[in-house]
Structures are given as structure tokens and as C-alpha cells.
Amino acid sequence: MEDYIYTTPRPVIYYDAESCGNAIQCLKCVQACLDTGHNLIGFMNTDSPPIGENAPGRLEDIHHMIIFSGMINCNGCKKCVDACPKKALTLEMPEQRSPSPKVQRADTVFCVINRDGSVTIPRD
Amino acid sequence: MCKYCVEYGNGTKWYLNPDNYRDEIYKAEGHENTVRMLGGAEKNTFEVGTMAQIDIMLPDLNYANTLSMALENMTAHGGQIVPLEDALKIIDLCQEPFVLMHCACRRYFGRPDVLRCLFFWPVADMALKERPWETDTKLLTREEAKAFERECDRTGFLHSIWHAGVNSDGIPAIVMCHCTSTDCIPTKFRLSYGIMNSQRKGEYVSVVDPVRCKQGCKEIPLCMQRCQFGAMRYNPIDRVQYIDPQACYGCGLCRAACSQGAIKLTDRSSFPSLVDNW
Numbered sequence: 505m506e507d508y509i510y511t512t513p514r515p516v517i518y519y520d521a522e523s524c525g526n527a528i529q530c531l532k533c534v535q536a537c538l539d540t541g542h543n544l545i546g547f548m549n550t551d552s553p554p555i556g557e558n559a560p561g562r563l564e565d566i567h568h569m570i571i572f573s574g575m576i577n578c579n580g581c582k583k584c585v586d587a588c589p590k591k592a593l594t595l596e597m598p599e600q601r602s603p604s605p606k607v608q609r610a611d612t613v614f615c616v617i618n619r620d621g622s623v624t625i626p627r628d
Numbered sequence: 629m630c631k632y633c634v635e636y637g638n639g640t641k642w643y644l645n646p647d648n649y650r651d652e653i654y655k656a657e658g659h660e661n662t663v664r665m666l667g668g669a670e671k672n673t674f675e676v677g678t679m680a681q682i683d684i685m686l687p688d689l690n691y692a693n694t695l696s697m698a699l700e701n702m703t704a705h706g707g708q709i710v711p712l713e714d715a716l717k718i719i720d721l722c723q724e725p726f727v728l729m730h731c732a733c734r735r736y737f738g739r740p741d742v743l744r745c746l747f748f749w750p751v752a753d754m755a756l757k758e759r760p761w762e763t764d765t766k767l768l769t770r771e772e773a774k775a776f777e778r779e780c781d782r783t784g785f786l787h788s789i790w791h792a793g794v795n796s797d798g799i800p801a802i803v804m805c806h807c808t809s810t811d812c813i814p815t816k817f818r819l820s821y822g823i824m825n826s827q828r829k830g831e832y833v834s835v836v837d838p839v840r841c842k843q844g845c846k847e848i849p850l851c852m853q854r855c856q857f858g859a860m861r862y863n864p865i866d867r868v869q870y871i872d873p874q875a876c877y878g879c880g881l882c883r884a885a886c887s888q889g890a891i892k893l894t895d896r897s898s899f900p901s902l903v904d905n906w
Contacts, residue, residue, distance in 0.1 A: 510688050511687040512690075531738065535738055537738070543738070546737040547676075548672055551673075553761070555758050559758065571679070573680055576821070
């Protein structure tokens with residue numbers, strides 16, 4: 505019998521770092537998501553900056569990439585996708601399904617009756 | 629007292645135990661990596677990088693345990709809400725200087741810079757040397773740090789004390805943050821996903837005195853705006869505020885907003901049912 509694996513469905517965002525380039529020069533998707541109130545898009549240094557004499561003097565001197573945090577709260581409005589001038593974002597919505605109970609025991613058909621016909625708790 | 633206090637408080641709360649502010653504990657195994665990650669050039673890779681992993685590490689919203697454990701064991705960093713008086717006591721336990729810098733959750737998610745992270749002395753040198761691009765970072769004296777705490781309390785920013793890992797030698801306190809449930813990611817992690825280790829409830833709960841409350845504001849009270857946790861409720865029949873002890877995090881921001889002095893903080897332990905509710 506297979507274990508039923510449950511995952512909370514959420515939109516998936518694909519980020520093309522090459523098309524984007526250095527995110528800190530743009531950040532339009534960050535602003536777009538902030539403007540909707542969701543605030544799920546952030547930016548982060550692509551690599552940890554060097555220490556010592558090569559340490560960057562300004563935040564803008566550090567190469568950044570876009571990151572996404574908390575896609576659970578994304579409703580797929582696509583304002584981020586629309587805002588990107590380099591077309592670096594793609595949003596994929598999860599499959600639509602109706603609400604369903606979470607399967608806790610894959611071997612049980614209904615209440616106490618198992619798939620093989622045996623009964624977990626006798627009714628009499 | 630919470631589990632941390634019982635085991636690492638030596639008779640008081642863990643964050644009021646001077647042992648957790650010893651110079652050597654910040655350099656000890658189980659803590660020094662977190663101190664270095666927060667103090668040095670890898671800070672954003674560490675902090676923002678953790679935030680970027682949230683969806684991968686939380687496949688099922690109903691079971692946040694994996695992420696909770698990962699926070700405790702891998703990042704060795706977690707927070708607890710404290711009210712103003714405990715925040716001021718913590719400031720007294722620290723050496724000078726304090727490092728006031730921007731909050732990563734706000735800056736790197738598009739908000740204008742707000743200086744809301746008050747780091748303690750073990751990271752001061754490292755932060756200034758290794759992150760020269762943070763040109764708005766300030767060093768504060770003890771008195772300036774306390775004034776900052778009072779201002780945060782007045783304007784509705786949660787005080788939270790963060791540690792650099794739980795190990796057998798103790799729990800070093802490394803930074804005081806000033807959070808909101810809307811844009812602080814660890815607070816959101818706790819409230820939305822139930823990730824316990826990202827933000828623990830405080831050692832207190834707030835209680836409203838209905839008699840004093842009734843003498844008070846006739847319009848929508850400021851305390852309603854201040855509660856980030858949904859614990860502050862309005863009772864339209866009695867026309868007073870009510871705080872749900874099960875939901876209250878004991879931050880005391882409602883108390884700061886009450887013009888009638890109708891809100892008091894009491895020990896969480898004064899409600900027997902809250903013994904495990906952190």
C-alpha cells in the first residue's frame with residue numbers, strides 16, 4: 505500500500521536569473537508584489553560579498569537575485585510577471601481540485617472498514 | 629517559565645540570566661557559527677536565504693514540524709516576544725555598544741529602510757568591518773538603546789529577543805528585533821504556519837480591567853490597532869475590550885496604547901492552562 509503524500513497546493517514561480525541579470529537594478533517585481541499587499545518577493549545577494557579590501561562600498565555594488573518566500577500566500581494575480589521588463593518570471597498555478605478530506609490512512613475505505621474487507625472496530 | 633527558562637535560566641528567565649551574556653559563550657560551539665552568520669558578510673545569505681527556502685521546507689501546511697526543527701538545529705536561531713520592561717533589563721545586561729541596523733525582512737522585501745534590528749556587542753566589530761555597504765548602521769550607547777526600545781513600544785513594534793543557538797552551555801542572546809506581524813517573516817512564520825521555534829510567546833499575558841476600560845475611550849481604541857496577534861477583542865454587549873489569554877503573546881503593546889491604564893501584564897504561569905502554551 506502506498507503512503508498518501510499530502511502537499512499544500514500553491515502557485516509555483518519560475519525565475520530566469522539569466523534574463524533578469526542583476527535584480528537590484530530593477531526590483532519591479534518586488535514592488536509589484538508589495539503593492540498588492542502580499543509581499544512575497546524579495547532580493548538577495550547572489551553570492552556572499554567578499555571581505556576585506558574587495559568588500560563592496562554600496563548595496564548597489566552587490567549582484568542580487570530575486571527570491572520568493574511564502575508562496576502559500578500567493579493567489580496568482582501575476583502582477584509580478586506583468587511587471588518584469590525582461591520576462592524573467594513565469595507563474596504556474598496548481599491543478600484545480602475541489603476540497604477533499606486529507607487521507608490519514610490509505611488502507612481504510614470508510615471509517616472502520618478496510619480495503620480488504622476486514623473491520624477495524626467491530627460494530628456489535 | 630518556558631522550557632528555555634527552566635533549563636537555562638538559573639532561577640530566572642533565560643534572557644535575564646547573566647550567564648547567557650558571557651563573552652565566551654558567543655564563541656562556543658553551537659553558537660559561534662550563528663554569531664558569525666549574523667555578524668559577518670554572509671548575513672543576508674543566511675537570513676534571506678532561509679526565507680527563500682520556506683516553501684521547499686514546508687510542503688504540508690498542516691505539519692510545520694520539519695521546518696521548526698530545522699530552524700532550531702540548522703540555523704540555531706529563534707526568538708521570543710518580550711515586553712518593554714524585560715527589553716530594558718536585557719539592554720542593561722549587555723555591554724556597549726549596540727548596533728542599530730536595518731531589518732532584513734523589510735529592506736530585502738521592498739520596504740523603505742527602517743532601522744529595527746538592535747544587535748549586541750559581539751557582532752559590532754564584525755558587522756562594521758565586513759559589511760561596509762550598510763552605511764546607515766549606527767552604534768548606540770545603552771541609554772540610546774533604551775530610548776529606542778521605548779519609542780518602539782510607543783509606536784507599536786514588537787520587542788523580540790533572539791538567541792544564537794540552544795546548547796548545553798546555555799542560550800546566548802544576540803539581537804533584539806522590533807517586529808510586526810505584517811512584515812516580519814519569523815513572526816509571520818509563527819502566526820501563519822505555526823512554526824513554533826521562529827517566534828515564541830512571551831513570559832506574560834495581558835489582562836484588561838473592565839472597570840477601568842469602561843472609563844476610557846469612546847471611539848475605536850488604539851489597543852485594537854496594536855494587537856498583532858488577534859488576541860484583543862471588542863465586546864459589543866459590555867462595551868469593553870477583552871484579551872483572549874490563549875491567543876495573547878504578552879508583548880504589552882496594547883498596554884502602551886491604553887490611556888486608562890486598564891491593561892496589565894501578568895505572568896503566563898498565573899493561568900494554569902498556559903503552562904505548555906508558548
